[in-house]
Amino acid sequence: MSVFLMTMLLGAAAMLPVRSMQIQLPDDATVVMQRVAEIASREITERADVEVSREQRADFTVFLATDPALLREGFAVADALGGNVCITGSDAAAVLYGVGKFLRTSRYTADGFVPSGWRGTSAPEGSFRAVYAATHFNNFYEAAPAEEVSQYLEDLALWGANAVVAHFPTWNFTGFDTPEARKNIEQIRQLLLSAKKVGMKTGLIQCPNQGFTSAPEAARAQPNRDESRRRGNMGVNCCPSKPEGRAYLEEVYARLFDEFKDVGLDYLICWPYDEGGCGCAECAPWGGKAFPALSKRVAELGRAVYPNLDVILSTWLYDLPPSGEWEGLDSLLQQDYGWLNGIMCDDHFDFPRYPLDRGVPAGLPLYNFPEISMWGRNPWGAYGANPLPSRYEGLWRQTAGKVSGGMPYSEGIFEDMNKVVCFQFYWNGDANAEDTLREYIAYEFSPECAGDVIDAVRLLESAWLERGAKSVEAFKLLEKVDAALPAWARNGWRWRILYLRGLIDSELAANGGRMEGAVLRDAFDELTRIYHAENAHAPVKPPVVD
Ligand SMILES: [Zn+2]
Missing domain, CATH: 3.30.379.10 (Chitobiase/beta-hexosaminidase domain 2-like)
Structure with missing residues (x-):
């Protein structure tokens, strides 16, 4: 009801x-x-x-x-x-x-x-409405001043977000005590502390078999079986079926939980792939056997420090060939599900059918993980804002009434519009993406320009996978709006990333896709400054144009 x-x-x-x-x-x-x-x-x-x-x-x-x-x-x-x-x-x-x-x-x-x-x-329908602030790749969440990120998290709380979840990328460091790792942990601590200050809950999302680059050889995993080449590998997965691997992972995760004692953690989200996974015979099928078993152990370590920790198990990329992961998880949880508070599920493409058709294992609450960051463009966000309201509305409707909230996958601020669309769905399952954006535009830009900006967003979405005449038409609308906006809105980053998206797409559509010239160079430079992406890794850094 x-x-x-x-x-x-x-x-x-x-x-x-x-x-x-x-x-x-x-x-x-x-x-x-x-x-x-x-x-x-x-x-x-x-x-x-x-x-x-x-x-x-x-x-x-x-x-x-x-x-x-x-x-x-x-x-x-x-x-x-x-x-x-x-x-x-x-x-x-x-x-x-x-x-x-x-x-x-x-x-x-x-x-x-x-x-x-x-x-x-x-009042909200969905109880779990989390911002996933991925603090890696030197993206916005990792590289921007903590005060700026904190203000952004508060902005999302105004839209009903009630939790902030961060990720400590062990694969990027040799250990907990290097200056780079300390800097990352300190950034996460600051973000989570600022979330607590506005009453939001906090959490970590981790692949529980991922180690540091210094992980001993005896602890290492076998590569995942990955016939579709979608499961990813950041290079330091460990095998929990080996005694050395299990002991190493327990030590790493016990220490990680200790790092946030004074902040307090409310959620742990265990992640199977993208990082994570082991292809050995004892661990397989990873998602239906060793991954939930290891997650349960890591949950125990977490609850030793945070007794009320809610644990959510992600099923990301389950059942790519070879399959049997959902069935394996189902049968494990039939015997023992008391340690788990929810299941997270989603995909790069359509929502996975298993939990929709066959029910969620153990009848646990189901949360989504809309992929709002990487869809359709690379580097992600490098071309400015990526509003895709029709796409996320379509994906939301696939799960009608079966999802109790979720956590949009975010690599920065370029998907701000997609985030608010998702948070409004969590609040009210019958929300309409265009109404949400109209309210956003009225507030962040101006109510008078809402119609033109909605039209521009519609054109930009339809030209997202292939730039063309619609990109040029969209930019004309954005230029018209730009001239009419009050200064606070025109100079705000939300407007600039949308305007620059229109400018870049229009320019590339007109010049045959050539990455050259002062217009593009200045636009990419400005985006880099807005994102604090000067030292970002390639996936999140706008192109450099000479
Ligand atoms: Zn293994």
């Missing part, structure tokens, strides 16, 4: 512009509530010339409060005396989701801030 409720929708901007506003908190406001108020203030003052205060009386007041009577993670936006507004949430994080709805339906004009006329209540 849907728990999504919306009682009364008056439409945005029913009120007059104000020049000053007060955000009032309860006397016993928690640290998270204080942060919610700071975020609201930051978002408003970035967009309009308004004085926002916590103490001083003003033209307009927003009262923030928690109300445990609301549905879990739900919020309410209601009228308050004197034409003011009260935003309540079932907890402090839910207040932030309500603030997000309020901010997106407010308006920011030359005359000041126009408070939203949206009134109603809403």
Whole structure:
């Protein structure tokens, strides 16, 4: 049954512009509530010339409060005396989701801030709505200043994201104590700490048989059987069926959990391939035998430090030939599933049929992992924003009603639009991708340009796999919008990556795909600066044009 409720929708901007506003908190406001108020203030003052205060009386007041009577993670936006507004949430994080709805339906004009006329209540259907911040390849999450990444995570929480999950890439380092590894761990710690500050949960996603480059030879795995050549290999997989391999992996993962003791971890997501896997006779079939068994052991190590750790087992690339992994997992979990809290499933292409047709093993909750980063272009994100709303809506509908949330695969900020589309599906399974983008565009750019930007996104999506006349047409629309945007929006990174996408695609469509010339060089340079991709690995670094 849907728990999504919306009682009364008056439409945005029913009120007059104000020049000053007060955000009032309860006397016993928690640290998270204080942060919610700071975020609201930051978002408003970035967009309009308004004085926002916590103490001083003003033209307009927003009262923030928690109300445990609301549905879990739900919020309410209601009228308050004197034409003011009260935003309540079932907890402090839910207040932030309500603030997000309020901010997106407010308006920011030359005359000041126009408070939203949206009134109603809403609660999420999906319980797990995680941002996967892949901190590797020197991508945005690894290379950008932690404060900048933290602000981005807060932006996603405004859309209802309730967890941040990071990955420590052991394969990139010789051990825990090298300067490079310490830097990576410190970045992850900062991101997870900032997530906690807004009430989000935190987690790690790891291939449990992956070691450091210094892993002893006796611990190493045999290569995966990989007839389709899709299972990946970062070069340091270990075999949990060998005593040396098992002992080594237990030592690595016990230490990894220790590294985040002061932050606290809520989730562990165990990953089978892309990194990971062993092709030896004892481990096979990996996904139906050694992988779940090792994940269970690593879960025990995690729970020794974090007793309430939720463990989710991914089935990424299960049942590529040779198959039998789903059946193997099913039969293992029939005997013993108490250690597991959910199953994650997805693919580069259509959603896998097994859990849809035959049910989720042990009846566990199912979470998706939409591939929003790498689809259709390489280097990923190198050409600017990659909005693909129709694609992700189509994939979402394949799972209708069977998925309880998920974790979009993210390599940076270029798929920002795809993320919010996914987070709104997790919130409300019946959401419409175009409505989500309309709300995004109104908030991040301008409500007046929503129609043109939607048209441009539609054209860019249809020309994603092959640039052509539609790319040129899309850029004309973006140029028209660019001239009309307020400066805060025009200079913001969200607009710049969309505009540059249009510019690059249009230029390449017109010049026969030649990577040359000052226009492209400047565009790629700007994207590199926005992504902090100066030292990025090839998959996430925009091309260099001389
Ligand atoms: Zn093995």
